[in-house]
Amino acid sequence: MDLALDQATKWLELFGDEIEKNKAYLSDLDTPIGDADHGFNMARGMEAVETSLAQKAPADLAGLFKQTAMALITKVGGASGPLYGTAFLEMSKQAAQTSELNSLLAAALAGIKKRGGAAAGDKTMVDVWEAVLPELAQGTLTDAKIDEAVEATKPLIAKKGRASYLGERSKGHIDPGAMSSGYLFKALLKAVA
Amino acid sequence: MKKIINDPSQVVAEMVDGLVRSYPDIVELIPETEAVVRADSDTMEGKVGLISGGGSGHEPAHAGFVGKGMLSAAVCGQVFTSPTPDQIYEAIKAADHGKGVFMVVKNYSGDVMNFDMAKDLAEMDDIRVKSIVVDDDIAVENSLYTQGRRGVAGTILMHKILGAAADQGASLDEIAALAQAVLPHIKTIGVALNAATVPEVGKPGFELKEDEIEYGVGIHSEPGYRTEKIKPSNELCQELLGKLDSELHLSEDKSYAVLVNGMGATPLMEQYIFSHDLLNQLEEKGIKPDFMRVGNYMTSIDMAGLSLTILELADEAWLDYLRYPVKTIAWNN
Numbered sequence: 001m002d003l004a005l006d007q008a009t010k011w012l013e014l015f016g017d018e019i020e021k022n023k024a025y026l027s028d029l030d031t032p033i034g035d036a037d038h039g040f041n042m043a044r045g046m047e048a049v050e051t052s053l054a055q056k057a058p059a060d061l062a063g064l065f066k067q068t069a070m071a072l073i074t075k076v077g078g079a080s081g082p083l084y085g086t087a088f089l090e091m092s093k094q095a096a097q098t099s100e101l102n103s104l105l106a107a108a109l110a111g112i113k114k115r116g117g118a119a120a121g122d123k124t125m126v127d128v129w130e131a132v133l134p135e136l137a138q139g140t141l142t143d144a145k146i147d148e149a150v151e152a153t154k155p156l157i158a159k160k161g162r163a164s165y166l167g168e169r170s171k172g173h174i175d176p177g178a179m180s181s182g183y184l185f186k187a188l189l190k191a192v193a
Numbered sequence: 194m195k196k197i198i199n200d201p202s203q204v205v206a207e208m209v210d211g212l213v214r215s216y217p218d219i220v221e222l223i224p225e226t227e228a229v230v231r232a233d234s235d236t237m238e239g240k241v242g243l244i245s246g247g248g249s250g251h252e253p254a255h256a257g258f259v260g261k262g263m264l265s266a267a268v269c270g271q272v273f274t275s276p277t278p279d280q281i282y283e284a285i286k287a288a289d290h291g292k293g294v295f296m297v298v299k300n301y302s303g304d305v306m307n308f309d310m311a312k313d314l315a316e317m318d319d320i321r322v323k324s325i326v327v328d329d330d331i332a333v334e335n336s337l338y339t340q341g342r343r344g345v346a347g348t349i350l351m352h353k354i355l356g357a358a359a360d361q362g363a364s365l366d367e368i369a370a371l372a373q374a375v376l377p378h379i380k381t382i383g384v385a386l387n388a389a390t391v392p393e394v395g396k397p398g399f400e401l402k403e404d405e406i407e408y409g410v411g412i413h414s415e416p417g418y419r420t421e422k423i424k425p426s427n428e429l430c431q432e433l434l435g436k437l438d439s440e441l442h443l444s445e446d447k448s449y450a451v452l453v454n455g456m457g458a459t460p461l462m463e464q465y466i467f468s469h470d471l472l473n474q475l476e477e478k479g480i481k482p483d484f485m486r487v488g489n490y491m492t493s494i495d496m497a498g499l500s501l502t503i504l505e506l507a508d509e510a511w512l513d514y515l516r517y518p519v520k521t522i523a524w525n526n
């Protein structure tokens with residue numbers, strides 16, 4: 001399906017709400033296997049996205065994603081800033097050619113993997129993206145499937161990011177970036193419904 | 194939490210402002226950023242720029258090492274959080290005087306990615322940028338399949354060596370080669386008596402009992418490799434030196450530089466006592482360091498503890514670089 005500008009705008013709005021609502025929870029997830037800042041980092045970023053979009057309404061999908069990327073890149077910091085920032089920057093580039101949702105998201109995932117070097121199974125946000133994209137393409141994605149993908153990071157041993165310093169001890173905890181990506185896809189489902 | 198601060202969300206901005214206004218002859222603020230650059234830009238004319246940075250909370254790193262003979266500029270991120278690419282990019286521009294810019298990055302996924310993005314931005318502006326990722330902390334096992342080892346206090350010796358080379362006119366490629374040559378010879382290991390308290394969090398990153406210590410704790414209170422009862426300084430030293438020895442294979446036929454680094458809340462008195470034990474234990478191995486520094490170089494806010502860095506001086510020139518004259522807030526030769 002093609003993603004329309006108003007759907008994408010709605011998507012970002014819903015994602016921002018979800019992050020704001022769950023910022024403490026995300027930082028809590030980041031406490032045992034990280035440095036307790038993921039929720040605050042993302043909330044700072046999505047607030048900047050909101051401000052940027054309120055100041056200047058983007059003309060098209062490419063513009064919307066570019067503004068989003070720049071706000072995230074300049075405000076989030078940490079590991080998730082460049083990762084989500086790259087995802088939206090790649091979607092912006094892709095949107096110049098097509099507004100087909102699956103190809104936009106495929107470009108975003110390729111960007112995240114290139115930037116962070118993580119693969120599926122490394123206990124990062126990449127796990128959720130890898131699980132969700134094929135389901136979305138087949139039209140079979142549901143909230144429950146997103147939850148499943150997030151939950152699936154729990155038994156894994158982290159191989160990338162701060163959590164990897166813990167080795168075996170990273171088992172038994174949900175990855176915070178996987179959770180925030182879960183919110184991203186739930187917001188998307190709602191926005192395009 | 195008891196700290197001399199105002200609003201916890203303003204600690205970095207106020208700290209950087211205080212720092213540049215206290216030492217106006219050495220550093221100045223890069224407008225609209227929390228990054229600093231040498232006050233005397235003449236000292237950078239015709240030379241490769243050298244920048245570093247990372248989360249704040251490690252003072253005097255890195256802004257305290259900006260000055261002639263060391264860094265050209267430094268970027269101060271939020272406390273324990275990597276700075277953003279736009280800020281790093283401003284530091285690159287301020288440090289560039291036509292010969293390119295070299296970045297010293299500590300090995301954390303956030304830092305590595307943000308500095309990488311800044312490099313992409315600079316290259317679009319035709320500024321040549323190269324970098325080294327320092328991973329001197331031997332507390333974490335090295336592995337290709339993880340983030341690898343963290344960058345800690347040994348990074349300061351990298352700044353010193355590269356800064357001296359840059360000041361003497363080394364090219365960007367020469368500096369990159371020097372950094373690669375030095376890196377495998379720097380190893381660091383630390384011990385913590387308690388964790389740091391991030392102002393916005395308000396409580397320590399982990400709890401140790403009154404009589405406990407932990408070996409291998411990182412500079413953001415990352416967990417170490419073993420918790421034990423507190424021991425006399427000479428036994429702590431034995432543990433840390435033993436770890437470094439198994440990596441570096443210390444030998445009386447080789448030359449070494451040593452950095453005893455306080456983590457923020459450990460008095461210099463204790464650091465000198467540790468140094469006394471260290472020098473005795475090295476002497477038993479027939480080793481007398483050719484270069485040594487003791488003090489707070491790479492701290493972790495108010496963490497108590499210290500780290501020990503040993504650099505094997507595999508090339509004689511490195512010793513000259515370490516001794517090369519420098520004028521910064523925190524290191525003066």
Ligand SMILES: Nc1ncnc2c1ncn2[C@@H]1O[C@H](COP(=O)(O)OP(=O)(O)OP(=O)(O)O)[C@@H](O)[C@H]1O
Binds near residue numbers: 175
């Ligand atoms: N190399 C990577 N590839 C993909 N995702 C990663 C990578 N490194 C970290 N992540 C994701 O980022 C999340 C953590 O983001 P967060 O905002 O907490 O940054 P951080 O790692 O704490 O950065 P910093 O160390 O600079 O504070 C993890 O849960 C993980 O999903």
Ligand SMILES: [Mg+2]
Binds near residue numbers: 034
């Ligand atoms: Mg974190």
